[in-house]
Amino acid sequence: MATTKISGKELRQLGYPEGKVIGIAIKVLEGKYKGKSKKHKLELLGSVIKAPEYYLKHDSLAPIAKSLIIKTEHNETVELNKNRLDYHIYGAEGIEPGAINQMEIAMKLPVTKAGALMPDAHQGYGLPIGGVLATDNAVIPYAVGVDIGCRMCMTVYDIHPEFLEQNSEKLKKMLIDNTKFGNEVFKRPMDHEVLERNDFNEINILKSLKDRAYSQIGSSGGGNHFVEFGVGEITDADNEWQLPTGKYLAVLSHSGSRGLGANIARHYTKLAMDKCRLPKVAQHLAWLGLDTEDGIEYWNAMNLAGDYASACHHQIHDRLSASIGEKPLMMVENHHNFAWKELDRFDNEVIVHRKGATPAGKGVLGIIPGSMTSPGFIVRGKGLVDSLNSASHGAGRVMSRRKAKETLSKNEVDRHLKQAGIEVIGSGLDEAPMVYKNIYQVMAHQTKLVDVLGTFTPRIIRMCGDKRFGEVD
Template sequence: MPILQTLNKGRVPVHIWTGDTESTALNQLVNVSQMPFIHHHVAAMPDVHAGIGATVGSVIPTRGAIVPAAVGVDIGCGMNAIRLSLTASELPDSLRMLRNRIEQAIPVGFGMHDRDPVKRSTIVPLAKRLDQILGKHPAIAKMQRKRPYDIWIRQLASLGGGNHFIELCLDENEAVWVMLHSGSRGIGNVIGRYFINLARKDMGDQLGRLPDRDLAYFTEGAQHFDDYVEAVAWAQDYAMINRREMMQQILDALALQLPPFSITKEAINCHHNYVVREHHFGADVYVTRKGAIRAGEGELGIIPGSMGAKSYIVRGKGSEASFCSCSHGAGRRMSRTKAKRQFNRADLESQTRGVECRKDKGVIDEIPGAYKDIDQVMANQSDLVEVVHTLKQVLCVKG
């Protein structure tokens, strides 16, 4: 389905792939479109909803500037999915022990491993690059809890909280998939918050002229622009490694409980909160995808639903109108606070029937009813991606 709505209230248009957008999100999109460095237009995916400063589900191309709050604080957050050689018939009747195995292997929330979880050959290159960043910005280390180095190392191969998850899914052929959603953990959060605040400070009196103070930005050539690019690249790499290492630990845990299996070639590891240099509409630009994945022609991606709905493995169609992007999920249709008010444990149990997962009040804000209809989201972006596999989760671990 093509663009369903266009806003022309800013310096450039905003093209939206849904007709169902809350007023707060619309205002945020207009605010972004007023910025002087936006290139050509802003694209909003069908899962679009209000965020902090910039809208979740937006694709923002900029020339000569980057907005740290548009990237956000979960820098490099994204998805990883692999298909196993197993089929549904090879899974145990009860998946409780499998969930227990995964929960024992993977720290969630603010948790971390008791010892270094990955090889030194992985840690050392990351540490050298981080030392360079902290050498110029020592306050980043002070913002984290005690022993910052222990924290970022031991939070590798860990999940986090909120909407992050690990799932066991079945596709249309009953093949078993492992899918996870995580980002750059505590260190990425600290880097994001530090540079968002630094951008505000650097703008000085100009901050008050912005449509939203969360749109504070670094300009190319300014004092801290290159430092931010270096730091955000580090956090994105950290997030990618975190997902890769976590996936391996999950597979090791599953191997203790399941028949022998192998991994197929269909493996995807992609960001959906990040900034990258690309070429669009005749210019080299910084593309910030805040809650959106790259969907270049032929590229595989992952679009998850909620913990009780379908998810999709997709292949990009390379749409220039969306800057070769698509949605990163279903997208929230209500806040966490509203979800907790509106739903109860009985609702959660009903909406996650058939899924081995937590069904306590601690995850009510992640109930499927708090999210948009993933089928409608997919229908709205049929011009951006084609569906390769349809997945339905049978097990879900939440942070």
């Protein structure tokens, strides 16, 4: 007796695409049309694939129709605009062609409204590091970045900087005891209200990440993340903290949202790339609409990760303040891997992505770090519309991690640090001072973007790993 079952091959011959659609179709036929002839089943399937929209409310065939429509939507490539929108580049002569090319592509997205490229820019994935992109009702996970909410935080103490030279061993021990990097976490993490947020119960991807978030809170990542003791100098008497100009002991930290943010980024980037098919050259710029369930979920998860990153920094500074035995005179902090809802020059709401860029709206405070042997800058934004109210997030790399490891030597870097009077706990050759641009040149390209209120000069630095320029943990 001839079988009446339909095979995947026969479905593909009808035009059914590979994937879940075929499985759904076979399941529906065997469940709802069992005993019917193969001819009857094939005629039904042929009718559904020709006009799936007519079967969306069918009692039996609706699941096939819905999966066909979704599959079709997923497979349609969203074309880039033929012409890119104009955008401003700050310090173009110091920016590698790869980064500019990535920005050119981003400016052709159908959802793009405006953009800008900061002077520390270098090539990344999707949007370049140092890229700022405003979109219409769409969020691009890879334009936010993998380390969601990566940020700077600085505290200043009423202690003279001579304390650094007189107590260097004590301060190094404070850093080792009160900071954790990479895979290392505190045995007894401090609690924080961010861990009680409803998002952990309401968003599926977050349910499995809460325990990890708890275990890693108050710690820092690897790579270029650090906690430093140094000299904070207030140079502008008209500062928001009403501090006298002069030099102070200060702490500066750089880190993000740890495993929480990384897993959110991976999950929603994949989702965006599945649902928003772009040409290969732009595939990492896939977006989620903020009028969709997935887009709303990502937005809420991104904001949770940003608040978590802030909580990590606050705990780092709280631990060090307690160890020093002083309350800070001031704190200044800012995200530089995030997206915000802001108004454009025409007062329309846009989603501003800053992937490695510092918010610099009028009166907005932030920190722009240099390298191990060069100062960072405390800044106040000027609110320049052309820059999308943004500034650089640091000096920016001139050498890839791979090239640094291949070309630099431990002895060479050690001599450079010794001459600068810098002590480093941890780190690798890929974070040596010479892999970064000249911070003074970077700052010279953004005098229209920010006012400088002061500086931070590193003295004792802790990064991932306990051996200077050895293997990173």
